[in-house]
Amino acid sequence: MQATTPLRFNTCLLCNSPMLTDMPIYAKDKLTRCRNCGFVFARQIPTQQELITEYAKYARTRTLSVITANRYKQLLNLFEPYRKLNRLIDVGAGEGHFIEIAAQMQWITYATEFDPRAVELCRQKGAIVQEGKLNADNYPAGFFDLIFSSEVMEHINNPIEEVQNFYQILRPGGLVYVTTPNFNALSHLLLKNRWNVFNYPEHLCYYTPKTLTRLFTNCGFKLVKLQTTGISPTRLAASGGKLPVLGSNDEALRQATETKPLWQFAKFTANALLNLTRKGDTIKAWFEKER
């Protein structure tokens, strides 16, 4: 059998500059850094087969915890001022936990999802689901009040096309809520290439508050707010970090923090400090389509 040379990008996915420097300590994850804009991404382009093999590993059995349900309710309450057409779309909806809560709050829910098992779960929760990647031409222009994109941007290597799609389907003044791992996270600083967010071909793009903001503002959005939150003890432990592990898993820790005032205070302080320095594990950003 003839070995085929993997396909690689020759220019930056955000700014199109050819000034790419491969990052040797991240060779396993094929990372390169753009010397023009600082964006970090997997230079190698995964084959369809690599992606199918990777995503077949995903378990689709997670149940929605009360805590997550409450978080989604709080978030949806914050989205209320954007509700005009009453339509939202969850891009990469997974098992459909967010749309389940949104539907309970009387939103008309749409979703996209690759995994056929997840598509079925989303349909059972009442969403109108498009299988595969987001295709803006499947919807009228300006159709949605809200686009929910949680932990998706790191999985795709066509960021500009994705955000242009968002722009087309969102109404003027509508909101994109996006979360993605933070390449500038303290966890990454401590663990370097052992940070278990690094995982080719599952994760292909690594944003910082700056590169994520530039991506959206270059496509006609304005930044409303951006926070970074959280240090995940499980993630640190799974990465082989030698840092103190506070709970056996994140859910246990969350339970503790949600029920004990002292824990709540400690967590609040940690998040506030991380946010000040923009070093939390996750970027959470709100971008509005210009009116």
Ligand SMILES: [Zn+2]
């Ligand atoms: Zn660049």
